[in-house]
Amino acid sequence: NAGVTQTPKFRVLKTGQSMTLLCAQDMNHEYMYWYRQDPGMGLRLIHYSVGEGTTAKGEVPDGYNVSRLKKQNFLLGLESAAPSQTSVYFCASSYFPASSPDTQYFGPGTRLTVL
Amino acid sequence: GENVEQHPSTLSVQEGDSAVIKCTYSDSASNYFPWYKQELGKGPQLIIDIRSNVGEKKDQRIAVTLNKTAKHFSLHITETQPEDSAVYFCAASISNYQLIWGAGTKLIIKP
Numbered sequence: 001n002a003g004v005t006q007t008p009k010f011r012v013l014k015t016g017q018s019m020t021l022l023c024a025q026d027m028n029h030e031y032m033y034w035y036r037q038d039p040g041m042g043l044r045l046i047h048y049s050v051g052e053g054t055t056a057k058g059e060v061p062d063g064y065n066v067s068r069l070k071k072q073n074f075l076l077g078l079e080s081a082a083p084s085q086t087s088v089y090f091c092a093s094s095y096f097p098a099s100s101p102d103t104q105y106f107g108p109g110t111r112l113t114v115l
Numbered sequence: 116g117e118n119v120e121q122h123p124s125t126l127s128v129q130e131g132d133s134a135v136i137k138c139t140y141s142d143s144a145s146n147y148f149p150w151y152k153q154e155l156g157k158g159p160q161l162i163i164d165i166r167s168n169v170g171e172k173k174d175q176r177i178a179v180t181l182n183k184t185a186k187h188f189s190l191h192i193t194e195t196q197p198e199d200s201a202v203y204f205c206a207a208s209i210s211n212y213q214l215i216w217g218a219g220t221k222l223i224i225k226p
Contacts, residue, residue: 031212040124040218041218042119042121042204042217042218042219043159043204043206043216044216045213048213050212059116059213059215090158092158097212098208098210098211098212098213099208099210100147101147101149101164103149103161104159104214106160108158109156109157
């Protein structure tokens, strides 16, 4: 049982390049989330999904797109990377929605640097 | 927009002493308040949570208190140990599907 895995762990991009971050969970969770973590700012929700084939915007969605074609995978895309997107990205999943007393299981994070 | 304020940003305590971290939230509709612990290089992990219909919850050395009238909640860690050193985050639900997070508190346990 691997839990939540993220690929890649590190990435360096040049401004304007594109990339996709992959999140996979093996716990049969309905709910999946993408967060970014910046120093002194805690976690901010980018996009989330309440089930296969669904996506919704979070707190800071601009510049990112997501897809949930399979229940176990949640992809985060950057179409044209900007230095402001330098951050650590965390994927999380949960069985119940965020407002329920249920843990969100987090992946190990992807450290992205945009030059 | 809605926000959660967390204090202090850094807390240094002697091993064996207690630590208290405080959060204030703005959305009066928030009804779920989890606390997460993040160790270096890892994702956050849930350590304790509380619903709005409960004033206090305890799990061994950690406890959380909630004051809905004042819109603040606190994490209490007693008899601190070296393995308690980490960054702690509070969060509050702002809808069915979203949590809003505090900025984090770095807890340092001095031997």
